[in-house]
Amino acid sequence: MRQKIKILLSAISILLLLQLSACSKSTLSVITTPEQATVSITDPESGLSKEVGLTPLTIDEKTELPASIRDSQIWGITLSKKGHVIEHVLLDRATNSKFKITSNLKRSSEWVGEDNQILGEMANRIGRSLRDVYHQINARDYAAAMKTIEVSIQNFPSTAIFYDIKGSIHMLRGEREAAVSSYKTSLQLNPDSPETRAALTKLLGNTNF
Numbered sequence: 001m002r003q004k005i006k007i008l009l010s011a012i013s014i015l016l017l018l019q020l021s022a023c024s025k026s027t028l029s030v031i032t033t034p035e036q037a038t039v040s041i042t043d044p045e046s047g048l049s050k051e052v053g054l055t056p057l058t059i060d061e062k063t064e065l066p067a068s069i070r071d072s073q074i075w076g077i078t079l080s081k082k083g084h085v086i087e088h089v090l091l092d093r094a095t096n097s098k099f100k101i102t103s104n105l106k107r108s109s110e111w112v113g114e115d116n117q118i119l120g121e122m123a124n125r126i127g128r129s130l131r132d133v134y135h136q137i138n139a140r141d142y143a144a145a146m147k148t149i150e151v152s153i154q155n156f157p158s159t160a161i162f163y164d165i166k167g168s169i170h171m172l173r174g175e176r177e178a179a180v181s182s183y184k185t186s187l188q189l190n191p192d193s194p195e196t197r198a199a200l201t202k203l204l205g206n207t208n209f
Contacts, residue, residue, distance in 0.1 A: 026093045028059040029100045032079055037105060042076035043069045044138040055079070074138050081105055089195075090134060090168075102194045126156065133165060137172070145169050160190035167199065176203065184209060 030039050032055040039057050042049040046068045052059060069075070077089040084105040091099060129152040136145035149166045156162065167182035183200045187193065187209070200209050 026060075027098050028075075028077075028091070029098075030055050030057045030059070030077070030079070031100070031102045032056075032081070033104045034081065034084075037079045037081040037084070037103075040078040040080070041065065041069055042078065043072040044074055044076055044134060045072060049076075049078075076134070077101065079103055079105065083107060088130070090137065092172075100198075102198075104192065104194070126152075126159065129155075129162075130165075137169065142169055142173050158189060160186040160193065160196070163189065164193075164196055164199070171203075179203060 035055050037055045038051060039053055039055060039059075040049050040051045041059070043066075048066055048068050050065060050069060052063060052065070073093055075091045075093060077091055079087045079089070079101075084107055087103055087105065089101055089103075091101075093099075129148060133145045133148045133152075136142075136148060146166070146169050149162055149169065152159070152162045153166070163182045163186035167179040167186065170176075170179035170182060180200065180203050183196055183203070186196045187200065190196065197207070201207055
């Protein structure tokens with residue numbers, strides 16, 4: 001059961017992708033394994049969401065989007081495919097002109113416990129924490145977001161994604177060394193995460209970690 005829970009926790013993904021320079025326009029490439037996952041974009045402030053296509057997919061200024069989504073600095077990216085766990089990525093578009101999301105979608109069967117039932121309550125608790133920190137980051141309330149993540153880590157210390165988010169908050173606060181430490185902890189818990197490796201490579205300028 002412990003291993004099933006660990007798989008469950010690592011299956012939830014919401015990563016704030018950060019780069020170092022500012023740009024008003026952005027291009028987003030989305031690649032998933034397996035392919036043909038549905039990509040949706042949400043504006044966190046208005047709650048408006050739009051399905052934009054199937055992976056592999058490139059989203060740029062030619063992609064038809066409602067004005068509120070196109071003008072939003074932060075996008076919520078949802079990746080969904082039948083038989084697989086839905087994944088969420090939080091993207092700060094003000095930080096760079098080009099982004100790439102690479103995700104290995106996990107099969108829904110990994111969410112089934114020993115009693116053959118979905119571990120619903122645990123998933124709901126984690127989901128509520130992610131939702132809260134999502135809105136706090138969007139509101140630029142980084143102190144509150146950090147407190148939320150610290151509590152989440154206390155409750156679920158083996159959940160890699162919480163350390164990813166903690167690293168992202170540190171980056172938003174200009175705390176580079178603390179961000180590196182958080183991302184390294186996440187990578188220890190989930191060594192197969194391409195997103196975490198990409199964040200560390202960007203911060204350190206190399207792959208020697």
